[in-house]
Amino acid sequence: MTGEHRLPASSSRQLAETPCGMLVRFREKCCRQAVDNCRLAACAPQNFELRHSFVLRHSDFVILIILIMPADSKIIEVAGLVRKFGDRAVLNDISFDVDRGETLVIMGGSGCGKSTLLRHMIGAMKPTSGLVRLFGEEITSLKEREIERIRLRFGMLFQSGALLASLTVGENVALPLLQHTKRSVDEIEDIVKQKLEMVGLTGFENLKPDEISGGMKKRVGLARALALDPELLFSDEPTSGLDPIMTAVIDELTLKLARGRGMTAVVVSHDMTSAFRIATRMIMLGHGGIVAQGTPDEIRASSNPEVQQFIHGEADGPIPLNLSQEEHEHHQHVKPRPFARARGRFHRKTA
Numbered sequence: 001m002t003g004e005h006r007l008p009a010s011s012s013r014q015l016a017e018t019p020c021g022m023l024v025r026f027r028e029k030c031c032r033q034a035v036d037n038c039r040l041a042a043c044a045p046q047n048f049e050l051r052h053s054f055v056l057r058h059s060d061f062v063i064l065i066i067l068i069m070p071a072d073s074k075i076i077e078v079a080g081l082v083r084k085f086g087d088r089a090v091l092n093d094i095s096f097d098v099d100r101g102e103t104l105v106i107m108g109g110s111g112c113g114k115s116t117l118l119r120h121m122i123g124a125m126k127p128t129s130g131l132v133r134l135f136g137e138e139i140t141s142l143k144e145r146e147i148e149r150i151r152l153r154f155g156m157l158f159q160s161g162a163l164l165a166s167l168t169v170g171e172n173v174a175l176p177l178l179q180h181t182k183r184s185v186d187e188i189e190d191i192v193k194q195k196l197e198m199v200g201l202t203g204f205e206n207l208k209p210d211e212i213s214g215g216m217k218k219r220v221g222l223a224r225a226l227a228l229d230p231e232l233l234f235s236d237e238p239t240s241g242l243d244p245i246m247t248a249v250i251d252e253l254t255l256k257l258a259r260g261r262g263m264t265a266v267v268v269s270h271d272m273t274s275a276f277r278i279a280t281r282m283i284m285l286g287h288g289g290i291v292a293q294g295t296p297d298e299i300r301a302s303s304n305p306e307v308q309q310f311i312h313g314e315a316d317g318p319i320p321l322n323l324s325q326e327e328h329e330h331h332q333h334v335k336p337r338p339f340a341r342a343r344g345r346f347h348r349k350t351a
Contacts, residue, residue, distance in 0.1 A: 075101060076264075077098075092288035118266070151234065164209075169209065254278050
């Protein structure tokens with residue numbers, strides 16, 4: 001995140017260095033490239049890293065404020081998470097952390113609990129037991145209004161894009177800004193154009209969602225997720241239903257955000273090509289728990305036969321092909337209903 005502000009004359013000599021920041025002063029006529037070079041060359045104390053920088057302008061000087069934060073700070077903490085549907089534990093004692101700047105891929109077979117885990121991490125579901133912390137705050141016991149404050153710090157890319165069909169592409173991207181900020185219309189229009197340019201959709205502001213392709217909808221959804229400049233991005237099956245080229249485009253955007261902007265990302269996916277392309281760490285779910293976790297290289301080298309079957313897409317192996325209703329993630333212990341009763345729920349038009 002960068003910003004530029006004007007300083008009063010009395011502020012021009014207030015320079016300091018602290019464990020979490022440093023101020024660097026330039027002559028006003030210095031070029032912007034020198035400022036950018038200083039950002040890149042800034043040396044942080046051990047176990048700290050550059051996170052934000054701001055340029056403050058005075059009539060005689062340009063002051064660059066470089067803010068640094070602990071490199072090992074936890075963005076997400078999940079501890080002892082249990083979620084039951086009836087008497088079946090879909091998630092059973094799940095525990096892991098996500099460090100700042102990581103791209104964590106959560107993978108596993110259909111119905112293993114990936115999306116359920118993601119819903120707990122964004123505060124959309126309450127666990128049976130256990131806790132989830134985002135940015136150091138436990139969210140499992142918070143009320144909806146309290147969680148809303150934390151949600152402003154992360155973006156969410158939904159599996160289908162989840163665009164509002166009645167709004168234009170630009171209006172969809174602008175929605176978080178209109179709801180949660182007091183920016184002017186001109187400022188919002190500039191931000192919308194910037195975010196669409198970031199995802200390679202310059203000039204698409206006035207089209208409706210039904211006028212663009214599925215891959216474009218995903219990119220618009222990503223632009224909207226980035227509208228508030230979040231620190232953390234959640235993505236639910238971002239490449240589902242996309243062709244290989246568009247999958248690579250979405251992956252490249254994720255990598256650009258993670259490596260170029262230092263954003264933390266949590267991606268739910270069963271697309272192994274995409275997962276190994278973007279992940280810095282991977283978790284595989286199965287049987288209600290974590291089957292394996294580690295770096296992409298560690299996952300590839302895993303001796304667990306379930307992991308090898310899954311990442312290579314093999315039909316034969318310990319992961320069964322046939323599932324019973326009791327094994328499904330959203331099994332609600334519904335009562336059986338004879339198929340013959342369905343006849344009465346269909347209405348035929350007669351001449």
